[in-house]
Amino acid sequence: MLNNPIRITVVLALIVLGLGGYILFVDIPQTRQFQKQETQERQLIPFDDRDITTITWATANETIHLERDDKWRWTITEPIRFPADNQEVRRILRALIIGKVKRTIEDGPATLEKYGLAPPYLTLTLNTPTTTQELALGDRGPFAPSLYVQTKADNQVVLTTLDVMTFAQKTLPNFRLKDLLFFDRERVQEVHIQHADTTMVMARVAGVHSLSPNWMFTSPLKAPVDKITVGTLLMDLSGLTATGFVDAEEEKKRILGQPSRAHVGVTILEGSRTHYVSLYQFQDAEKAYAITSNTGPLYEISPSILKPMTQGAFYFQDKRLFGMAINDLVMLEVTTPEEQYVLIKQHDEWILESNPNATLDQEVVNLFVSRVVDIPTEIAHPEGSTTSSQSGLDSPTATIRGRNRQGQKTGQLVLGKREKGLVYARGAALKGLYQVRSTILDQIPTQSQLAHRNP
Numbered sequence: 001m002l003n004n005p006i007r008i009t010v011v012l013a014l015i016v017l018g019l020g021g022y023i024l025f026v027d028i029p030q031t032r033q034f035q036k037q038e039t040q041e042r043q044l045i046p047f048d049d050r051d052i053t054t055i056t057w058a059t060a061n062e063t064i065h066l067e068r069d070d071k072w073r074w075t076i077t078e079p080i081r082f083p084a085d086n087q088e089v090r091r092i093l094r095a096l097i098i099g100k101v102k103r104t105i106e107d108g109p110a111t112l113e114k115y116g117l118a119p120p121y122l123t124l125t126l127n128t129p130t131t132t133q134e135l136a137l138g139d140r141g142p143f144a145p146s147l148y149v150q151t152k153a154d155n156q157v158v159l160t161t162l163d164v165m166t167f168a169q170k171t172l173p174n175f176r177l178k179d180l181l182f183f184d185r186e187r188v189q190e191v192h193i194q195h196a197d198t199t200m201v202m203a204r205v206a207g208v209h210s211l212s213p214n215w216m217f218t219s220p221l222k223a224p225v226d227k228i229t230v231g232t233l234l235m236d237l238s239g240l241t242a243t244g245f246v247d248a249e250e251e252k253k254r255i256l257g258q259p260s261r262a263h264v265g266v267t268i269l270e271g272s273r274t275h276y277v278s279l280y281q282f283q284d285a286e287k288a289y290a291i292t293s294n295t296g297p298l299y300e301i302s303p304s305i306l307k308p309m310t311q312g313a314f315y316f317q318d319k320r321l322f323g324m325a326i327n328d329l330v331m332l333e334v335t336t337p338e339e340q341y342v343l344i345k346q347h348d349e350w351i352l353e354s355n356p357n358a359t360l361d362q363e364v365v366n367l368f369v370s371r372v373v374d375i376p377t378e379i380a381h382p383e384g385s386t387t388s389s390q391s392g393l394d395s396p397t398a399t400i401r402g403r404n405r406q407g408q409k410t411g412q413l414v415l416g417k418r419e420k421g422l423v424y425a426r427g428a429a430l431k432g433l434y435q436v437r438s439t440i441l442d443q444i445p446t447q448s449q450l451a452h453r454n455p
Contacts (some may be wrong), residue, residue: 042101044135044149044160047128049093056125057170064172076175080247082297083177095166096126102146105157115139115148115157122167140164178241180277180292180299183270185234192267193309200313202230217313223430224318229308233316236305237266237277240290244300252298255289258282264309281306319376321436323428324402324411326373331403334444335396341447343369352447359452364445371443372400372413377434378422386433391424392417393433398444415441 050072057064065078066089074084105115112118116139126133134152141147145163150156193200201219215225246252262281267274280289281303288303308315332343342353343365350365352358388394393416402411415436416424422435 041103043097044099044101044158044162045096045126045133047131047133049090049097051128052093052126053129054125054127055089055093056123057175058123058125059121060119062172064175066175076172079172084175085177088175092166095162096124099160099162101149101158101160102141103159105148105159108155109150109157112138112150112157115150117148117150117157120150137162137164137167173245176242176245178243180240180242180290180301181237181268181275183238183268183273183275185231185238187270188234188268189271190267190269191230191234192265192269194265194267195263195310195312198312200316202316217317221313223313225316226318229316233308234268237268240277240301240305242290242297242299242301246289246298246300255282255298256280256291261285262306262310264306266309279306279309314380318429320374321377321425321427321429321434322373322375322400322402322411322413323430324373324404326370328404329369329373329402329411330405331407332369332372333399333401333403335399336444337397339447341450343450352450360450361452365450368443368445371440372402373411375413375436375440377425377427377430377436379435381424381433381435383432386424390417391433393424393426397423397441400444 053068055066057066063078064076066074066084067077068074072086074086074089076082076084109115109117117136120136120138122137124135124137126135136150136152138148138150138157141159145161147160147162147164147167149158149160149162151158189204191202193202198220200217202215202225203218205214205216215227215230217223217225246255260280260282262279264279266277266279268276276292278291279301280291281287282289285303288301288306290299290301291297292299330345334341334343343350344353344356345351349362350360350369352360393414396414396416397418398413398415400411400413400415401409404410410428412426412428414426418438418441419435421438423438423441425434425436426432427434
């Protein structure tokens with residue numbers, strides 16, 4: 001019977017023995033194993049990455065040697081001497097420094113093949129002034145990220161937290177510095193662009209009504225430069241990077257000896273420093289090349305950098321046609337076939353000259369004024385290519401003139417005939433005949449449209 005005291009005692013004894021056996025033979029060994037693994041987890045590299053002075057990166061195909069100077073700049077010294085990409089080197093060192101040993105797999109391993117270490121796909125040698133660390137990298141581990149590594153100093157195979165993608169498929173071009181030009185865009189004073197038989201010179205001048213500087217052409221014409229366009233060009237040049245390298249002199253001569261479809265020379269004056277780059281494009285429109293010195297490599301680059309510099313001065317010219325800054329404008333005379341009116345700015349508000357007591361919708365007026373002042377040209381027409389009758393400028397669709405605080409007529413926009421979404425125009429800022437977007441004709445308000453409407 002179950003209530004027999006002897007049977008109950010035996011059952012309880014068996015339960016206690018089973019529980020004790022589980023603790024002794026299962027739980028305690030697993031706990032010790034977990035504790036051992038925890039104590040084994042440690043930094044893979046036992047020193048600071050700032051202490052590392054040389055790196056040797058050796059694979060089956062090549063050996064790359066890198067050295068650091070006292071300003072923490074890295075240089076490739078083998079197989080060529082060339083500035084190294086500091087960001088790439090730091091990325092690798094960062095991965096090594098934060099990498100951890102999860103556990104030791106084998107001490108004095110007899111077979112390395114099963115870990116991908118016979119031979120390893122990469123051997124890294126890191127030197128500091130006082131020590132050397134050599135690591136052989138093998139296959140991926142069982143979890144992500146993980147990697148089998150042989151530490152040569154103690155001849156152990158360990159499982160680490162390294163990510164194989166940080167180290168895989170890196171060759172000499174990965175370590176080479178890919179930036180071509182080094183300048184501060186805010187310190188550039190002049191940009192010279194030589195293309196075909198023309199040299200464009202753009203110079204920085206002080207801004208009149210803004211903190212940001214303006215740019216002017218000094219050659220081959222005297223005219224304002226679109227500061228956004230030249231700013232974009234400087235940004236693109238400062239970010240110009242190589243996608244490949246040609247080092248062999250014979251190959252460089254062969255490439256540069258081809259008939260070129262585009263050749264642009266760029267000189268950048270940054271204070272006392274001068275930067276130069278020569279850009280080439282040959283018959284293959286998908287490729288372009290650059291060279292910064294006679295002794296340096298020929299860089300393979302993206303061809304997109306060439307496009308703006310081969311379009312001539314008009315591309316860089318400030319294309320606003322009206323000829324006045326909005327802060328200088330205090331009077332705007334508007335003439336259309338239907339009506340004529342004059343807007344005057346007083347105390348930062350616009351009024352009608354013919355009816356100064358009328359309340360105008362300042363938002364409508366300011367929007368119209370900004371559209372007139374900032375309207376850009378779209379197409380330039382050579383002198384003599386279009387007559388006044390063809391352009392409609394002998395009987396203008398609209399004439400808008402602006403006066404400054406001294407009463408001088410310095411701004412002007414004369415609009416002629418519409419044609420395919422554009423309208424012929426002449427302005428004070430640019431000599432010649434142009435076309436602008438014809439939407440400006442629909443954006444000229446009548447006097448009644450200027451009036452403020454009560455909600």
